[in-house]
Amino acid sequence: MNEFDLIIIGAGTSGLPTSRVAANNGKKVLLLGEGPIGGKCVNWGCTPTKALVYCTHLYKETLKASKFGVKTGKVELSFSEAMDYTRKLVKNSLEQNEKRLASFEKIEYIPKNAKFINDSEIEVDGETFSAPALLIATGARNFIPPINGLENVQYLTNKNMWSLKELPKSIGFIGGGFISCEFASIFNIFGSEVSIFERNDRVIIRADELISKSLNQYFNEDGIKIYKNTQTSNVRSKNNKIIVKTNRGEEIELDQLMVATGFKSNADKLNINVSNVDLDHRGYVVVNEFLETTNPKVWAIGDIVGKQQFTHMALRESKAVLNNIFNNKKVKVKFEDIPYAAFTEPPIGSVGRTESQLKDAGIPYKIAQTELPHCSRGLIMQLNRGHVKLLHNEKEIFACHIIGEYADNLVHEIVPLIGVHNGWDLFKEIIHAHPTLAEIFSNLQK
Numbered sequence: 262m263n264e265f266d267l268i269i270i271g272a273g274t275s276g277l278p279t280s281r282v283a284a285n286n287g288k289k290v291l292l293l294g295e296g297p298i299g300g301k302c303v304n305w306g307c308t309p310t311k312a313l314v315y316c317t318h319l320y321k322e323t324l325k326a327s328k329f330g331v332k333t334g335k336v337e338l339s340f341s342e343a344m345d346y347t348r349k350l351v352k353n354s355l356e357q358n359e360k361r362l363a364s365f366e367k368i369e370y371i372p373k374n375a376k377f378i379n380d381s382e383i384e385v386d387g388e389t390f391s392a393p394a395l396l397i398a399t400g401a402r403n404f405i406p407p408i409n410g411l412e413n414v415q416y417l418t419n420k421n422m423w424s425l426k427e428l429p430k431s432i433g434f435i436g437g438g439f440i441s442c443e444f445a446s447i448f449n450i451f452g453s454e455v456s457i458f459e460r461n462d463r464v465i466i467r468a469d470e471l472i473s474k475s476l477n478q479y480f481n482e483d484g485i486k487i488y489k490n491t492q493t494s495n496v497r498s499k500n501n502k503i504i505v506k507t508n509r510g511e512e513i514e515l516d517q518l519m520v521a522t523g524f525k526s527n528a529d530k531l532n533i534n535v536s537n538v539d540l541d542h543r544g545y546v547v548v549n550e551f552l553e554t555t556n557p558k559v560w561a562i563g564d565i566v567g568k569q570q571f572t573h574m575a576l577r578e579s580k581a582v583l584n585n586i587f588n589n590k591k592v593k594v595k596f597e598d599i600p601y602a603a604f605t606e607p608p609i610g611s612v613g614r615t616e617s618q619l620k621d622a623g624i625p626y627k628i629a630q631t632e633l634p635h636c637s638r639g640l641i642m643q644l645n646r647g648h649v650k651l652l653h654n655e656k657e658i659f660a661c662h663i664i665g666e667y668a669d670n671l672v673h674e675i676v677p678l679i680g681v682h683n684g685w686d687l688f689k690e691i692i693h694a695h696p697t698l699a700e701i702f703s704n705l706q707k
Contacts, residue, residue: 264391265291267586268383270375270531271398273300275563275575277358279396283583284367291390292368293375299358300400302572305420308354309347310443314604316343317450328643340428340451348423376532381558394558394586397546399531401524401564410496414503417519429453429516433505435493436522437464439603442476444519446606449485456486456513458493458505465603469615469662471650476605476664479646526565543567550593552582560586568596598679602669607646610672613660613679616652626652626659629705633665637696642666651705658684667698674699
């Protein structure tokens with residue numbers, strides 16, 4: 262039986278960096294994981310998606326250049342060349358990760374899945390391994406809803422869409438969350454006819470209502486068709502097309518269909534019922550504020566815990582869990598007020614609770630709100646979209662919600678002030694350089 266200081270099950274966004282830090286601190290690590298190392302973020306999530314976002318952003322900026330005296334001639338956006346760029350980016354990232362991993366003498370990497378055989382041992386291809394600490398970091402996979410006929414069509418997900426060779430003339434998205442809306446923006450700019458089938462009354466329902474409604478408005482202005490309060494009742498193929506039938510009886514003909522209806526836990530692949538590790542009602546691993554499971558020998562981080570499924574959160578958990586495994590002084594992990602960005606057109610940046618969440622919690626609040634074009638830099642850039650909204654009381658800032666140019670960056674001014682007792686007073690003392698987009702916050706200090 263092979264023994265290690267730490268066994269990490271999962272070589273993705275959270276497991277891979279955790280193994281490297283542990284090895285740098287002298288720990289002998291066994292790293293296990295199926296599929297390409299780096300997981301979802303590097304291979305079919307953050308890296309390639311945001312690469313396409315950047316391609317389309319450059320294209321849109323170039324189209325506007327003549328307004329500012331820049332002569333560009335004919336501007337074209339090539340889907341095949343942009344996809345080639347993203348594939349090369351992913352390939353280079355994967356090769357760098359593999360090369361770096363191979364340089365660690367204290368990491369043994371086995372590119373296979375593991376299963377628990379009891380509460381302290383795992384098995385890989387008939388071989389048993391143990392360690393004083395085991396870390397589950399196997400993430401989550403796409404949830405595919407039970408839609409009649411879906412299994413008989415060649416639908417896309419965020420994982421397999423990177424094999425597309427040609428730009429579809431039309432594409433639909435089942436689900437109106439982050440992934441759908443980012444891809445909807447991308448394909449809309451490339452020139453596809455885009456439809457979104459959303460069961461709620463607006464897309465990105467988790468966002469503050471002002472932000473979500475604004476994105477719906479902008480999507481409508483840009484020609485993206487949103488089928489709100491809509492269930493997909495049936496999907497079928499016909500003459501090399503995909504026909505989506507809604508619960509209202511509408512039939513929409515598409516060249517491609519992407520399913521993006523959330524994720525499901527990978528815990529069911531681990532034979533976890535013999536490990537004394539509890540799962541919640543959704544199948545995610547239950548952890549406390551120190552990332553400990555119900556088994557004192559097992560910890561868990563990343564999407565597998567089902568809390569804040571963001572790469573930046575996984576990286577924070579990675580740092581904390583190593584401290585908590587190997588040191589007596591524990592570090593608490595806070596799962597509330599985690600910032601996020603959605604790279605839609607225009608982008609979204611948000612931190613803290615929504616207005617409806619504050620209402621439901623019975624917390625009194627005030628609203629400070631302005632439009633992003635209402636600052637000197639916005640005038641210079643000729644912006645015509647965007648909102649900035651702060652939720653606060655006389656002392657604290659509860660939240661910041663932004664939609665518009667560079668919202669994903671602007672929100673970080675407010676992140677350190679969320680929940681600080683005198684955060685509102687501190688905010689009002691900030692002096693913003695002129696003329697920057699961050700100066701928009703000066704409108705809210707009055």
